[in-house]
Amino acid sequence: MQLPDSLLTGDNAAFLDTQYASWLRDPASVPEEFRLLFESLEPPADHHGVAPGEIPSFPRRSIFAGGTEQANGDGLSGRVTALVFMHRLHGHRWAEINPLEPRVREAVPELEPGYHGIGPADLDRVVGNPGVFGLPAQVTVRKLVEHIRKAWTGSIGCEISDVREFAQRRWVREQVETVPVREVLDRPTAERYLRKLADAENFERIIQTRFPGAKRFSLEGAETLVPLMELLVRTCANHGASDFVVGMTHRGRLNALVNVLNKPVRLVVDEFQDVKGKAHGSGDVKYHMGFSSDATTLDGRPVHLTLTPNPSHLEAVDPIVEGRARAKQERFGAEGRKRVVPILIHGDAAFAGQGVVAEVLNLSELHGYRTGGTLHIVVNNQIGFTTPPSDARSTPYSTDVARMLGVPIFHVNGEDPSAVAAVAAMAAEWRMKFQRDVIIDLYCYRKHGHNEADEPSFTQPRMYELIRSRATPRDTSALALVKLGLLTDEDCKRIDRESLAALQAGAEAEAEAEPQAIHPDGVKVLRDLFSRYRGSIHDSVDTGFERTKLQEVLVGLNSLPAGEWHPKIRRVIQQRLEMAKGDRPLDWGTAEQAAFATLLAEGYSVRLSGQDSARGTFTQRHAILTDTATEQEYTPLKQLGPFDVYDSSLSEFAVLGFEYG
Ligand SMILES: Cc1ncc(C[n+]2csc(CCOP(=O)(O)OP(=O)(O)O)c2C)c(N)n1
Known part of the structure; x- marks a missing residue:
């Protein structure tokens, strides 16, 4: 379908052009009516059969002129660019990665020069290097095709299309594209x-x-x-x-x-x-x-x-x-x-x-x-x-x-x-x-x-x-x-x-020798190195803590610094202060806080992990307080020592395994 001439003027043209460029990058990014319109158009000269959403963002595409620079008069540079881009995107699908199975070329037509309108007569023509690493600024199409095939469809199939950070993607591209020209093994x-x-x-x-x-x-x-x-x-x-x-x-x-x-x-x-x-x-x-x-x-x-x-x-x-x-x-x-x-x-x-x-x-x-x-x-x-x-x-x-x-x-x-x-x-x-x-x-x-x-x-x-x-x-x-x-x-x-x-x-x-022990008592070695506890796990342990000291610690933890605190949090903290002073019976959340506090005060570190660890699933912990004006976080227990509390992904198996490790 051709666009009516009346549409292709002034602001209309510029607007349509922007929409078109956006559709090429992501068909879902434009309104439905534009999507239908663009889908019904003949592919422009530089489109080269590339599906929407697969176009590189670098040369700006135009709905009107066929887009990319026309250095060779017939759009060869654009076609070569598309071939390079397809190798970066789909090369892995044709790479020789499987020692048991030959690759299937027909399965990936986008990797064929012919698919992009590059014929045998074009192979010895010189084009500007469209940003391929490891090649000079001017290069024959033949050399360029050879190079990108070696890099992207040799024994390495590299998937980078999901790498979202541009700098990271560019780094991998540079690594892969220079493999054919650098010494990998000495x-x-x-x-x-x-x-x-x-x-x-x-x-x-x-x-x-x-x-x-x-x-x-x-x-x-x-x-x-x-x-x-x-x-x-x-x-x-x-x-x-x-x-x-x-x-x-x-x-x-x-x-x-x-x-x-x-x-x-x-x-x-x-x-x-x-x-x-x-x-x-x-x-x-x-x-x-x-x-x-x-x-x-x-x-x-x-x-x-x-x-x-x-x-x-x-x-x-x-x-x-x-x-x-x-x-x-x-x-x-x-x-x-x-x-x-x-x-x-x-x-x-x-x-x-x-x-x-x-x-x-x-x-x-x-x-x-x-x-x-x-x-x-x-x-x-x-x-x-x-x-x-x-x-x-x-x-x-x-x-x-x-x-x-x-x-x-x-x-x-x-x-x-x-x-x-x-x-x-x-x-x-x-x-x-x-x-x-x-x-x-x-x-x-x-x-x-x-x-x-x-x-x-x-x-x-x-x-x-x-x-x-x-x-x-x-x-x-x-x-x-x-x-x-x-x-x-x-x-x-x-x-x-x-x-x-x-x-x-x-x-x-x-x-003849006695089999060697690797670590005679691995657990003991580790415990001696990293734990302050020297007794047996079967010993009963005195967990007592001096009362006035505990009160002092709890008062310190529940004295809020300047900030905007949620009124309900202020009330919880106020009640904790009353509990610390003995004016109220200790509730579950405060008992927990006291337990962590005494461990920290004795020099142990505490790490809590899992979903809702910081606030507590039952609104009982409030280990991290959030300033309502600034969203700045305040973790009272950190005053006492290494206290870490992390909300996790909603996983039980992996998070438990992680903590065990
Ligand atoms: C969770 C779990 N399910 C099943 C098994 C039984 N099992 C042991 S090895 C194996 C096959 C593993 O295949 P793969 O991951 O490809 O490793 P390969 O043995 O081929 O190296 C199975 C099913 C197991 N050990 N653990």
Whole structure:
């Protein structure tokens, strides 16, 4: 449809133009009649088939002229800009992230130059660079297409469209678009990467050889988790982190314990042999025990790694890790968020399915629960027990629940070492720079059944035929590193030999020795370090507090400073004063206040958390008073010591887990 000429004059034209630009950005932003009108128009020359709502805001679109600058006379620049924009938005849908499945080009037509009217004859024409990082100001269309394809549709599929802050989105764009032109892996890193992959593979081989058929929830198919974790720790440490609190489930846990947390292999072997002793942890306990260790990164920085014990209940450990990290952060003071980094490792089915995942993500930016950003790794082996993704979630990616946070989500092919290293660097730098969560969706597979006794071909015969004939991630990655010129075939063989020898020696060396205790009495160690209470929890404790002192404290707490206070609050506080003086019986709220006050006065800290914690669900607490004129908050108990009270999201499971942590 054409617009009548009478409409296209003077103020009318300018007004319509503004409405049109607004509709292009968001169809819901204009009145219904304009929406219907614009929908009925032919797409203008620069629209290029882009759907409303998907247009970048940078060049102003016009309803009349076809919009963008016409440097090439035929709108080539505009068409190229649209192609770039589509790659930033939809590139991940065509990226080669799945080692088991080739990508399906037809599924994403917007990524084809032809879709935007860019034909073979245009490829050698020069256009101005429409803001793509890593390219010069003037570039041929061919070079530009190659570059954006490498950046956005290679082994990394990056979702940034939900990142709402412009500066953050631009930062991720810059990182992703410069991957093709920067050195992601140097030789020492490549060598270490392969060594960690070899360690991961050899560990499983050793356990399988010694304990054939035993349940070990092997990491095989997803061994890349080990070098990925190491790279994340290394990069965060280079940016000031020193402590890492890790949470993970069964899959690859033993492997990560040995190859990331440096737990002696011998101890794991003992656990398989059900050797009782100080190393305790036989039977299934070995998949639930925690561990901590000190290590030094490849760049020589000291780090402390802690794996949190967890129950079988998938993802239940997530809030505990967050709470534990937050507690450690408090001890580091102002530096805390930077120093302590939580890392959560999820299964793809559990991440999409368990409600606590959404609860924990929702805690991530809340005042009382923030931990300065969690590194989430989804070990995406594309199956949950025997259930395929199509039956396990209603969304394309298992990570889609995390889109609500507006943080980058990196899907990455676990068999491309450069891509994994690039994602590790981007994710860790994002966390350290913006102090927000980030998601890595590590595409891999599961070599065996859910555990080693399960037969996966009952339910996924074709998938497992494919898997059986595959080279291991170590072999594939070694080939890639040789192809990049970073390692030679001989290097790869040597690295594997060294890895196997070291692990075998570790498994046997202390065969005669007493199993070592990790922490003879972990609870006591922690209590001595961090608690002022020295008695047993079974002791009865004298909770008495001197009467006149208590009265003094309560009078102090209930003497309001200057301000505009709600008349009903004034009355409550007045009554509390009368109670403090003994003129009224103590009510529940005041008794609570007295309990917190005496703890604080004795040097303990108090933290209350949950919905309505500050006011109290039954209007009884009034721990925070709000000035009715300024909305300034006043927390009387803070006068006495570290008293924190936080209203939380409406969650019980995650908030309780957080406080437990
Ligand atoms: C809350 C909960 N539900 C069910 C189980 C039983 N279970 C253990 S592992 C598993 C499959 C997990 O799949 P995924 O998250 O993809 O991890 P994978 O085992 O594939 O690594 C199930 C259903 C459990 N442990 N916890």
